[in-house]
Amino acid sequence: MTLRDEVFAGLILLVSAMGFVAARWGGANLQRLDEWALGGRRFGTIVSWFLIGGDLYTAYTFVAVPALIYGAGALGFYAVPYAAIAYPFGFVVMSRFWTVARNRGYVTAADFVRDRFGDRSLEIAVALTGVLALMPYVALQVVGMKAVFVHLGGAFATGNGELALTVAFVLLAAYTYTSGLRAPAAIAFVKDTLIYATVIAAIVIIPPRLGGWAHIFSASSAALAARPKPASILLQPQLAVAYATMALGSCFALFIYPHSITSVLAAKSRVVVQRNMALLPVYSLMLGFLALLGYCALAAGIKTTNGNVVVPTLLTMFLPNWFAGAALAAIVIGALVPAAIMAIGSANLFANNVFGEFTPRRAQGSAHLSKLLALALLLFALGFVVFVPTKYAINLQLLGVIWMVQIVPAFVLGLYTRALHPKALLLGWIVAMATATWMAVSTVTSTGSLSPNITFTYWSHPVTAFIALYGLAINLAVTIAATALFSLLRIRRAPDATSPRDYS
Amino acid sequence: MPKAIAHVTRARYLLLLLPFVAYLYPGWYDRIEPHLFGFPFFYWWQLLWVVLTSLSIGAVMLLGRVRR
Numbered sequence: 001m002t003l004r005d006e007v008f009a010g011l012i013l014l015v016s017a018m019g020f021v022a023a024r025w026g027g028a029n030l031q032r033l034d035e036w037a038l039g040g041r042r043f044g045t046i047v048s049w050f051l052i053g054g055d056l057y058t059a060y061t062f063v064a065v066p067a068l069i070y071g072a073g074a075l076g077f078y079a080v081p082y083a084a085i086a087y088p089f090g091f092v093v094m095s096r097f098w099t100v101a102r103n104r105g106y107v108t109a110a111d112f113v114r115d116r117f118g119d120r121s122l123e124i125a126v127a128l129t130g131v132l133a134l135m136p137y138v139a140l141q142v143v144g145m146k147a148v149f150v151h152l153g154g155a156f157a158t159g160n161g162e163l164a165l166t167v168a169f170v171l172l173a174a175y176t177y178t179s180g181l182r183a184p185a186a187i188a189f190v191k192d193t194l195i196y197a198t199v200i201a202a203i204v205i206i207p208p209r210l211g212g213w214a215h216i217f218s219a220s221s222a223a224l225a226a227r228p229k230p231a232s233i234l235l236q237p238q239l240a241v242a243y244a245t246m247a248l249g250s251c252f253a254l255f256i257y258p259h260s261i262t263s264v265l266a267a268k269s270r271v272v273v274q275r276n277m278a279l280l281p282v283y284s285l286m287l288g289f290l291a292l293l294g295y296c297a298l299a300a301g302i303k304t305t306n307g308n309v310v311v312p313t314l315l316t317m318f319l320p321n322w323f324a325g326a327a328l329a330a331i332v333i334g335a336l337v338p339a340a341i342m343a344i345g346s347a348n349l350f351a352n353n354v355f356g357e358f359t360p361r362r363a364q365g366s367a368h369l370s371k372l373l374a375l376a377l378l379l380f381a382l383g384f385v386v387f388v389p390t391k392y393a394i395n396l397q398l399l400g401v402i403w404m405v406q407i408v409p410a411f412v413l414g415l416y417t418r419a420l421h422p423k424a425l426l427l428g429w430i431v432a433m434a435t436a437t438w439m440a441v442s443t444v445t446s447t448g449s450l451s452p453n454i455t456f457t458y459w460s461h462p463v464t465a466f467i468a469l470y471g472l473a474i475n476l477a478v479t480i481a482a483t484a485l486f487s488l489l490r491i492r493r494a495p496d497a498t499s500p501r502d503y504s
Numbered sequence: 505m506p507k508a509i510a511h512v513t514r515a516r517y518l519l520l521l522l523p524f525v526a527y528l529y530p531g532w533y534d535r536i537e538p539h540l541f542g543f544p545f546f547y548w549w550q551l552l553w554v555v556l557t558s559l560s561i562g563a564v565m566l567l568g569r570v571r572r
Binding site for chain 1: 517520521523524527528529530531534535536539541542543544546547550551553554555557558560561562564565
């Protein structure tokens with residue numbers, strides 16, 4: 001084992017131990033759902049900052065965003081506007097949701113929708129959307145880890161990295177089961193410290209060795225133009241709409257993903273949520289510089305068809321051995337933290353809003369079912385990656401963003417108004433889910449692979465835009481029309497279980 | 505609360521729209537010149553606005569505190 005591998009293995013063992021020890025943090029009863037799943041809603045500004053940051057900026061992000069820049073040029077930079085405008089949106093919406101969730105004891109978005117609209121089928125629709133969108137996302141975390149194990153080689157790469165992957169994942173499942181959200185919260189400190197150190201070191205060390213930023217951009221420009229399918233460091237005008245709509249659509253999805261909701265609800269006060277919305281863009285700034293490592297790879301002459309190895313290769317090439325070990329560990333730990341929170345978030349949805357609705361007598365506030373489901377979900381994700389080609393996980397995750405946006409009318413607008421009829425919201429959701437999925441699948445025939453964007457021609461101008469927003473427009477149109485119809489027909493609706501003072 | 509101050513406290517939320525304006529029309533910033541530290545305009549403009557987004561949210565919070 002080289003020094004790099006020892007540092008790597010040591011850090012992975014350290015965080016696994018932290019995961020188990022975290023169960024004792026605060027000395028709470030972890031059989032209670034809000035203790036296990038939300039850390040007792042007790043996290044202050046700093047813990048929340050690490051936890052939410054560690055949750056939203058996943059290992060897959062760190063690997064895939066530079067890979068996209070490396071492969072497609074300027075278009076890949078959409079992650080930066082996306083990760084910036086999500087915060088003003090989150091500042092307004094999530095602080096309101098935090099308040100009503102605290103006052104009424106909600107753990108998921110579907111809990112809120114159930115009370116607000118009194119409609120079981122709408123609650124189940126919201127819950128299923130979250131679970132469906134998250135499963136491939138957990139699987140992608142496993143893909144990110146696998147890329148690192150294979151890159152490390154030696155014992156780590158045994159069986160194409162699947163042995164090491166299984167060990168890391170079984171440990172993850174075990175401490176998620178015992179410690180709940182406290183495990184990723186504790187590990188997030190190590191993860192983010194390592195990630196920041198890596199990015200700062202990479203930004204300080206790599207660009208000067210490649211002749212400075214001006215040269216990196218001009219070399220990348222030349223390399224992208226020489227491709228069989230030329231790209232550019234500037235956005236081609238016909239991609240401007242795709243760029244803006246992808247940023248906007250993804251921004252709507254970011255905070256309503258179940259794992260984001262889990263880590264936001266763990267904050268101890270509304271002010272903690274708001275402060276974090278102002279402070280978390282630091283991560284986006286880091287993401288922006290990390291994205292530019294894709295150009296560094298182009299300037300360094302790294303040639304590969306698998307963009308996911310670009311960052312690991314670059315780090316091993318330029319950083320000292322021990323530091324490369326720490327940086328690669330950061331990527332793996334960066335997958336463990338969100339994977340744990342995603343498992344917790346989707347387990348809560350399943351336990352509270354799907355199974356819970358079909359069992360007559362549920363144990364209110366018990367973590368038992370959620371814990372078992374989180375375990376099952378993590379093992380399922382591992383199996384998914386071992387047995388199903390990676391391409392499907394990526395395609396399903398793209399669809400996941402498109403699906404997630406379709407709960408905006410029921411959940412986000414629901415936080416402000418009850419004007420929309422619950423059955424109309426359900427109808428809008430069904431039509432939008434079906435149409436948007438069909439649009440995405442239809443891109444396979446025109447572009448050869450699943451694309452998040454679709455091209456329509458308006459008055460002989462072809463416009464390429466993000467499918468999630470088409471879905472949302474259809475969703476809203478159907479919901480509004482059906483609401484008008486249902487109120488004409490006087491179709492009855494349940495009363496609101498929340499009251500105006502729950503929101504302030 | 506006097507009416508004028510109520511308007512200011514509401515109006516502070518308009519600051520949250522600035523990042524959307526800065527980002528969502530790429531035609532405004534999709535160019536190379538002027539460079540800054542070797543970065544084309546497209547890149548430094550968007551990185552700069554990450555910081556300005558953070559500051560506008562901070563400003564909304566501070567203006568909310570003045571009210572109390």
